[in-house]
Structures are given as C-alpha cells and as structure tokens.
Amino acid sequence: MSTALDEATDLKQVEFNKYDFRTDTPSVFKSRKGLDAEIVAQISEMKQEPGWMRDFRLKSFEIFESKPMPAWGGRLGIDFQDIYYYLKPTDHQGKTWDDVPDAIKQTFDRLGIPEAERKFLAGVKAQFESEVVYGSLQEDLAKQGVIFTDTDTAVREHSDLLREYFGTIIPPSDNKFAALNSAVWSGGSFIYVPKGVKIEFPLQAYFRINAENMGQFERTLIIVDEGAQVHYVEGCTAPMYSSESLHSAVVEIIVKRGGRCRYTTIQNWANNIYNLVTKRAMAYADATMEWVDGNLGSQLTMKYPAVYMMEPGARGEILSIAFASAGQHQDAGAKLVHCAPNTSGRIVSKSISKNGGRASYRGLVKVEPGAKKSRSSVVCDALILDDKSRSDTYPYIEVEEQDVSIGHEASVSKIGEEQLFYLMSRGLTEAEASAMIVGGFVEPLIKELPMEYAVEMNKLIQLQMEGSVG
Amino acid sequence: MEQLVIRDLHVAVEGQEILRGVDLTIGRGEVHALMGPNGSGKSTLGFCIMGHPGYEVTAGTIELVAADGSVRDVLAMEPDERARAGIFLAFQRPMSIPGVRLAEFLRHSVTNIRNPDRKEGEELMPMREFRAELKAKMAELSMDPEFAKRYVNDGFSGGEMKRAEILQLAMLRPRFAILDETDSGLDADAVRLASQSIATIGGAEMGILIITHHEQLLEHNIPLRTHVMLGGRIVESGGPELAAELHKRGYERIRAAYPEAAAVERAIEDSRAAAAT
Numbered sequence: 001m002s003t004a005l006d007e008a009t010d011l012k013q014v015e016f017n018k019y020d021f022r023t024d025t026p027s028v029f030k031s032r033k034g035l036d037a038e039i040v041a042q043i044s045e046m047k048q049e050p051g052w053m054r055d056f057r058l059k060s061f062e063i064f065e066s067k068p069m070p071a072w073g074g075r076l077g078i079d080f081q082d083i084y085y086y087l088k089p090t091d092h093q094g095k096t097w098d099d100v101p102d103a104i105k106q107t108f109d110r111l112g113i114p115e116a117e118r119k120f121l122a123g124v125k126a127q128f129e130s131e132v133v134y135g136s137l138q139e140d141l142a143k144q145g146v147i148f149t150d151t152d153t154a155v156r157e158h159s160d161l162l163r164e165y166f167g168t169i170i171p172p173s174d175n176k177f178a179a180l181n182s183a184v185w186s187g188g189s190f191i192y193v194p195k196g197v198k199i200e201f202p203l204q205a206y207f208r209i210n211a212e213n214m215g216q217f218e219r220t221l222i223i224v225d226e227g228a229q230v231h232y233v234e235g236c237t238a239p240m241y242s243s244e245s246l247h248s249a250v251v252e253i254i255v256k257r258g259g260r261c262r263y264t265t266i267q268n269w270a271n272n273i274y275n276l277v278t279k280r281a282m283a284y285a286d287a288t289m290e291w292v293d294g295n296l297g298s299q300l301t302m303k304y305p306a307v308y309m310m311e312p313g314a315r316g317e318i319l320s321i322a323f324a325s326a327g328q329h330q331d332a333g334a335k336l337v338h339c340a341p342n343t344s345g346r347i348v349s350k351s352i353s354k355n356g357g358r359a360s361y362r363g364l365v366k367v368e369p370g371a372k373k374s375r376s377s378v379v380c381d382a383l384i385l386d387d388k389s390r391s392d393t394y395p396y397i398e399v400e401e402q403d404v405s406i407g408h409e410a411s412v413s414k415i416g417e418e419q420l421f422y423l424m425s426r427g428l429t430e431a432e433a434s435a436m437i438v439g440g441f442v443e444p445l446i447k448e449l450p451m452e453y454a455v456e457m458n459k460l461i462q463l464q465m466e467g468s469v470g
Numbered sequence: 471m472e473q474l475v476i477r478d479l480h481v482a483v484e485g486q487e488i489l490r491g492v493d494l495t496i497g498r499g500e501v502h503a504l505m506g507p508n509g510s511g512k513s514t515l516g517f518c519i520m521g522h523p524g525y526e527v528t529a530g531t532i533e534l535v536a537a538d539g540s541v542r543d544v545l546a547m548e549p550d551e552r553a554r555a556g557i558f559l560a561f562q563r564p565m566s567i568p569g570v571r572l573a574e575f576l577r578h579s580v581t582n583i584r585n586p587d588r589k590e591g592e593e594l595m596p597m598r599e600f601r602a603e604l605k606a607k608m609a610e611l612s613m614d615p616e617f618a619k620r621y622v623n624d625g626f627s628g629g630e631m632k633r634a635e636i637l638q639l640a641m642l643r644p645r646f647a648i649l650d651e652t653d654s655g656l657d658a659d660a661v662r663l664a665s666q667s668i669a670t671i672g673g674a675e676m677g678i679l680i681i682t683h684h685e686q687l688l689e690h691n692i693p694l695r696t697h698v699m700l701g702g703r704i705v706e707s708g709g710p711e712l713a714a715e716l717h718k719r720g721y722e723r724i725r726a727a728y729p730e731a732a733a734v735e736r737a738i739e740d741s742r743a744a745a746a747t
Contacts (some may be wrong), residue, residue: 427553427582440569
C-alpha cells in the first residue's frame, strides 16, 4: 500500500541519501575493538611517531581513565570498549584525486568536494575514518610559506612548530574527551599562516566516517601569525548505522597580534553519532577570532567553542546554529573569556527544535580581574516547532571586574498559528510556510557565511524541515 | 459569470456565535463594499472565507462557482488551497515574518498560485522573470524597488504594511479579493493612493469585497452593492449612496431599523467586555 505520506517519506529518503551511503572500503589496518594502553601504543607505532608523542598519548590515556564522565549536558551512553579507535583506510595520501582509492574518491565525489575545490577553495584536506586521504594547497600559498597539512605529517615535518603549541591551548587534563582525543588522535589539519599573509579563499577539511562503531578523533592546530588571515571550513558527515559511533575532536587555535581567523563548521551527522568536541582559540592583541558553528544531526552534540582574549584589543565572536530533531539533543553554546582590558566579544546563538528534539544553549562569559572596559553581548534565540520539542538555556556569567559592559538577551518562540495562516493564505503549504519561517529565523546568521556555505547551510536546514508536518 | 457564493453562514469562536446567517454573492469583476460598526463580524467573514483555523463554521456554505456552473466547496479547502483557487485576503493587521524578504516570499507565493498543482520542492518561477515583473508592478504602484528587500512586515509602519498587501494583490491577481480595512491607519493622501491602486489592479478579472469604515477607499472603486453588517448579519444592502450615508450619519438609523441585530451587537460587546476583565 502506498500513500501520499509514504511517497513524501521516500522523497526525503532520497535526499538524505546524499549523506547516508556506505562504501565497501577494505582498510589497510584496523585496530582491535576497544581501548587500552596497548592500543594507544599501537596507534603511535603505526604512525612511527617520535617518543615525545608516544609518551603524550600514554599519559593522556591515564588521564582519560582517571576522569569521570561529565555529569552535565546530555545523556552519554557510550560503551568505550565497543568502538574501533583506529582505522587506516589507505597506505598513502593522494596529492591528486586520481591517487585516492576509487571507492573513497567516489565518496568525496558524491559529497561534492572535488567540485568545490575547483570552484572556490584555496586548499582541501579529506579525511576518511582515521586518516587524511587527500590533500591540496594552492601553489602560490605554499610559496608564501603557508602550511596546510594533516597533523600526522606535521608531527614529522614541522615538529618544532607543532610541539611549541600542541596541547597547550587544550591540555589533555581539560576534560575527559580532550584526554581521549589526546590519547588516540589521528588526522586533522595543521595550518600555519605566516606574518602578514592573507588567504583570500577558504581552506576546507572534510571529515567522513564510513565504518560502523567507528571513533574519529581528528586533531587540529591552527597558528595565525601576526597580521595574517585565514578562513578554515570543516564539513562532517556519516552514514546511518544501528549502533553508535563517536566523533571527538580537539581544535586548538592561536591568533597572534592583529591576525584574523574564522573557523566555520557545517556538520550534518547521522543520528547515531556522539559528537563531543573541544574547540578553543587564544586571541592576542587586536586579533580577531570567529567561530561559526552549524550543528545539525547527531544523537548528542556537546560543543562550546571558546575564545580566550589574552591581550588588549582582542575580539572574539561566536555564531552558532543548532537544529535538534527526533532523537537528537544539541547541547551547544560558546565561551568568551576576557583576560585583558579592552577586549570585546559577541555570541549569537539560534536553535531550532522539532519532532521531540532538544536544543540547549550553554554558554559562559567570563571577565578576569583587570580586564577593564571589556564588552560582551550574548543573544540566544530559540524556536520551537511543536509541543513535543524542548529548548533550554544555561547562560553562565562570571565577572570579576567592575568596569565592564555585559549584555544578555534570550528569547524563546513558537511558530505561531497566525504566521502560518498568513503565509498559507498566500498559497504556501503548511510545510513550506514552516520552512520559510525557520529560514527567516536563521537568516541573520546565514548571511554572515560566504555564499557557497550559506547555500549549503540553507539546504541542510530545509532538509531537516522536510516531512516535519504531519 | 464566476461567483463567490456565501449562503447562510454561521460561525462561532470559542463557542460564541459571531456570524449568524450571512448571505453574499460576489461576481468576478464586481466591487462590493461591506460596512458596519466595529465588532459586527466583518473581519470574521474575511477570515472565514480565507479559512482561518480559529473560526468554526457551524452552518452554511461558501462555494466558488465557475463560469460553466461547476461548483467547488471552499469550506473543504485548506487556506493554501483557497489561495490557489483564487481567493485573497488583504489583512487588516498582516503578520511579520522576520528574516524572510518580501521578494523571496512573493516569488514562492506567485509560483504556487499560478501553478495550483505545484508540488513542494518543485522549481520556483525563474528569478529573472519574477524580478522583472515585480519591478514593473512596484513602479506602477509608485513603490521603491528596495522595499521588496525588506523582511515581510518586519518593522513596517502601518502604511507600509497596507502597501505591501496591495503589492501582493497586484502580483497574485486573485479571482476574488477581500480587502479588510486596507485604509485603516492611513492618512487621506495614502487612502487616495490605495484607492487608485486597487482600481488599477482590479477590473473585469477580479471580484472585490472592500471592508471599510470610510467611503474614500471607494472613491475609485464604486461598489455595485454596499452591504451593512450588524450583529453578525447583513441587514441591509444598497447602492453607493448607502456608503455615503453611513459615512456621514453613522449607524443609528440602521440600529433603530434592526433592533434585533442591534441587541445581538450589544450582547456580543458585553460578553467581550466581560472576557476582557
């Protein structure tokens, strides 16, 4: 029996299939399931790492074991012994797409990465399971001294630079998942932008989980030197499996005097992914750090990109969109820490929840003693599409200085019957009207994105909206 | 002739009967005026024709009769289906849709209404074609094209909202339009401009029901019939001279002539006042 509803669902399925496909890709090496010190040592050995990194990993594993699971945020039903921690998909990294094994290349073709690379990117890294399988960087940027490589290669080829910063912004002891990442990390991006070099087009990394029960633990370190500028974009997807996978990244960023870094995330995880990510940047004098964070999909996301404003004139900005649908909990937010006078920050968070989804904003604005004339504003708006869904706000403000200006505004709204009726009276179906209202709700954030990403983000949100009525 | 036919329409809101047997037939190409004191049920009639979910039709029919005599049951349609069937309501207080540009909204709306069978997700009207048409229409209505880039009714003045409704009317070209106090909140010049605009848009292709307290809006839209509503019923119908009389003298003669409807009006007012306290 086929009904109109079935057909609508089928259509939606076809659309979601853009991300929900698996490829049969034999791996070169797969660690045994579960986690212990032997596996951690084995990962280090496979990568032929120097002793300091091996020791760093083993120490981090001890910290991981000693730390309890976080008691706040979302429900974490992770069985750490039911996960593969390292899966090497290929023996070598491609410099052209033709060097990449066919099945993996096809995956990224379907995700549109090579096409985007041709059109508007300055460089690309594509990570499949645990390793970066393809990398490129425009030649003129390489000539100017820009480094854009996977972090494993950086350990070998740029070890002095890497070692100076690695694990200093987010030490393994920061939290349980930072410790886990520090123990088993693999892949991720290493970027260095030399003094005064401004990279016009974005550098993009794409993270793809393909296997079931997989843990992906990329590790990214970005150093923007004085007066330099970069826009880094990451995209993440995975197919749907019946059991959970874990994505737990660590991203550390340093923006030196007068530098500028924008880090944009557009992720659309399948509903079985635990997405537990620690992201933190330090911005020095007159530097600007911007996080643009689009959180779609996953079973549970816990992610609070942070900017520590270390010297006068530093600026931090965090724009975040979260969309929680059936079976999803987005516990997302932002942190601004004012450590010096005359620093300024802004958080704009928009969340949408529907079909029983739960979206939480969790944010911190902290002003350290002496950070006079600091300014921060926080605006978080939540849109709830039905009575089954939920939205919470947990804003924390810790101010240890008198001479500051901190603003906080929060709103929660439901899609109104009157708005729907107005749009429907102009010929829009109920689903089209809801989608239009949601599109308008996130528009102030979307318009901050470069056009290509704005289009992608809108598409993902409309995808989430399809079939939402009924 | 195509007609919008309302017969013996009874409507309740939260159990209270607001319309108590309305009969009204509007032919395509005709202009009708609907007048009456506040609370007499004029806006309710507009909302019911458009299909607002907050109003319960307890008896009566609303039908679209085609030129060949075939009949469509309007009450069985969702609001968007009514719009696609050619019915339009210019809102007295239109809703704001923050973040959605007027042009973007109109392009979607125009596409659906011109292709009533369009399915969700199918292509919209080509951007270039739409923009050209929108620009031309805005020029006709002496509107700044930049206006279409603003978010729908978001931060609009009262006058801007009404202008935006008229622009939608011009773009959507419905078969039957209900204009609910499209003159309220406007100064005399703005009302004259609105009146001219409506006359330009209308014509033989459009049946119009103008809900108004004043006769200025009718200056360029001489009604074939003027109807007076009181206590949820149309108690009297006449020519344009009736509109002029009501505008000059108010509703005392009507209340005196129809004491039963006037009593209902008072009862409805009392229960509203009680609900408000």
